[in-house]
Amino acid sequence: MSSAFTLSGINPRSIVALALFLQLLVVRENPIFSVAEGRKLHRRTIPTLKMYNPLIIKGPNSTQGFNAVQCAGPNPALPNMFGNIYCFDMPLLKKKRLDSELLGTVQGSWTATRLDGGTIVVSETFILTNKTSLGYRGTFSALGIENIGLKTSKPITGGTGDFELATGIAVTTPLGNVTIDDFGNAFFWFKYEFIFAS
Incomplete structure (x- = not known):
């Protein structure tokens, strides 16, 4: 007999904290979300x-x-x-x-x-x-x-x-x-x- 996974025993705050942590990891690894990286992607240097x-x-x-x-x-x-x-x-x-x-x-x-x-x-x-x-x-x-x-x-x-x-x-x-x-x-x-x- 297989048992289904349920969230009944997990604290909802733990789920939210885990989701936020995973989101931070994605943002940190993705250069599109980084302003510093965005500056590096600028097409060309503009002269005076x-x-x-x-x-x-x-x-x-x-x-x-x-x-x-x-x-x-x-x-x-x-x-x-x-x-x-x-x-x-x-x-x-x-x-x-x-x-x-x-x-x-x-x-x-x-x-x-x-x-x-x-x-x-x-x-x-x-x-x-x-x-x-x-x-x-x-x-x-x-x-x-x-x-x-x-x-x-x-x-x-x-x-x-x-x-x-x-x-x-x-x-x-x-x-x-x-x-x-x-x-x-x-x-x-x-x-x-x-x-x-x-």
Whole structure:
């Protein structure tokens, strides 16, 4: 006479503990579940990328030609723009010319966070989704403090496509002084350098 296996004599907590232990073994042995292994599987190393960005802040009476606007802030306005929030959707260009090849866009916001001025917190996502001479497609983000008028850097915090699991530094360099365009907008040039970790 054969006896059937039953769970009546086993503590249910023991079964759960055994199942969790076995699951941990599977995860540990499978590289798909490991972030470190995922980084090793990244398709290719991305070299330092360089591109240019015209920042055009909407003037008080402007109705066109801008790519950044004040989207929030205290009323009445405070000195040094403290508390002002700006939103932007700006082109990323191959060269420092408005008619240069469009490599993508950068979208995000910045907030004036220092009472006596000069410091902003920037959150930005770089979108390189079109086929361009750059040779890379995808998105990645950067978040950090910038000192107005000075070369600054922010950490790159991952992305999609060719930039999946990417880390590194986004260096922003202001180029020249502000000018006012024909529509009354404040016009600035910046150079971005993206230095990706190996």
